[in-house]
Amino acid sequence: MKTKTMKAFTFKRYGKSPELGFDDVDYPSPNADEILVKVYAVGLNPIDNIIPTGIFKPVLHFKLPATLGSDLSGVVIAAGSRVTRFKPGDEIFASIFDTGTGSLAEFALVPESAAAMKPANLDFVQAASLPMVSLTSWQALTERARLQPGQKVFIPAGSGGIGSFAIQLAKHLGAKVGTTTSTGNAQWVSLLGADEVIDYKKQKFENVLSGYDMVLGTTRGDAIEKSTQILKPGGKIVSLIGPLDAAFARTRGLNFLLRVVFGLMSRKIMRLTKKRGLTYSFLFVRPDGDQLTQIGKLIEAEQIKPVIDKVFPFAETKAALSYLSQGHAKGKVVVKMQE
Numbered sequence: 001m002k003t004k005t006m007k008a009f010t011f012k013r014y015g016k017s018p019e020l021g022f023d024d025v026d027y028p029s030p031n032a033d034e035i036l037v038k039v040y041a042v043g044l045n046p047i048d049n050i051i052p053t054g055i056f057k058p059v060l061h062f063k064l065p066a067t068l069g070s071d072l073s074g075v076v077i078a079a080g081s082r083v084t085r086f087k088p089g090d091e092i093f094a095s096i097f098d099t100g101t102g103s104l105a106e107f108a109l110v111p112e113s114a115a116a117m118k119p120a121n122l123d124f125v126q127a128a129s130l131p132m133v134s135l136t137s138w139q140a141l142t143e144r145a146r147l148q149p150g151q152k153v154f155i156p157a158g159s160g161g162i163g164s165f166a167i168q169l170a171k172h173l174g175a176k177v178g179t180t181t182s183t184g185n186a187q188w189v190s191l192l193g194a195d196e197v198i199d200y201k202k203q204k205f206e207n208v209l210s211g212y213d214m215v216l217g218t219t220r221g222d223a224i225e226k227s228t229q230i231l232k233p234g235g236k237i238v239s240l241i242g243p244l245d246a247a248f249a250r251t252r253g254l255n256f257l258l259r260v261v262f263g264l265m266s267r268k269i270m271r272l273t274k275k276r277g278l279t280y281s282f283l284f285v286r287p288d289g290d291q292l293t294q295i296g297k298l299i300e301a302e303q304i305k306p307v308i309d310k311v312f313p314f315a316e317t318k319a320a321l322s323y324l325s326q327g328h329a330k331g332k333v334v335v336k337m338q339e
Helices: 046-053 124-128 131-144 161-172 183-192 223-230 246-251 256-265 267-275 289-300 314-325
Strands: 005-011 021-026 034-043 071-079 091-095 107-111 115-117 152-154 176-181 196-199 212-217 231-239 279-282 308-313 332-336
Touching (some): 034 091, 034 124, 034 131, 124 332, 161 183, 161 332
Parallel strands (some): 212 231
Antiparallel strands (some): 034 332, 091 115
16 A cells, blocks of 8 residues: 655754755654644744754754744644544644754644644734744743843844844833844834843944843854953853853753763853853743643734744745745745645
8 A cells, every 4th residue: 555645854964965855754643642634834933944054963863854944823634532622624833843853844743732823913923933933932031031021131133034023022011121123123123122221243242231130042153252341240141052051951961971961061151150150041942732822812902013024835846945044034035835
């Protein structure tokens, strides 16, 4: 009997030539606690371009060839025997990051615990743009930093996918927000809610900002080290881009060698933050349907709006990833699977 297949966007190996492209892969069938979803749209994230390089190979486990992508919206086709919250026909959105499978496919398996009902006021493209950026912002600001009304948070790259959501969430939480952006986007990030906007082409944020309670680390290079200068004692840095730290290795249950390696990678920033009375931690987002449900309520109440830069058809997934990698997207890049 011929196995049923579907189209998926995969990578075949780690490294410089990952062989990104379309593949026919086995049609999935849900386990007891999973739902099978017909994918309508997929939100892309910078990590989709990083995974094939192999940097996260010790941490994220894929069976090659592996399907890329983690954010999705779509319609439930089938539900496993233990699923109680969803039924066929439900419109959902979810992140399946770190579950060993990907979303850039015609159908995807989603753990029941990772999914939430799609906000009624959003279409599938808008909903697919949200899971990773909204969960990352939520977990960084509310869980890790416990951001309080009146506190000051620095969210660099305010016009990007994560920045444009995190600014809105921080404002909803009652915080004051500082950000960096280019001249052309300065007014736009102000409209999103940023209170202090630094044009990074004209000024250095570390020379202008001061008295901050939290920094969300979203930009590579030495920005995280420089951001220690704008925090007051007791301030927190929550980084989404590294360096990885030993605490992260422990929570992942990684071996002793990797704990040592991650400890060495974060040694410089740990020394710097300790000297200034600050704390540093690396955050790896986790899928969470309950949090997505709460975020969905904020979206339905129009407290936060999704920001989308560009939509590509499924056939142009490679071009979409390439566009995202340039780092100039104003909001999110989304792949649309179904008309």
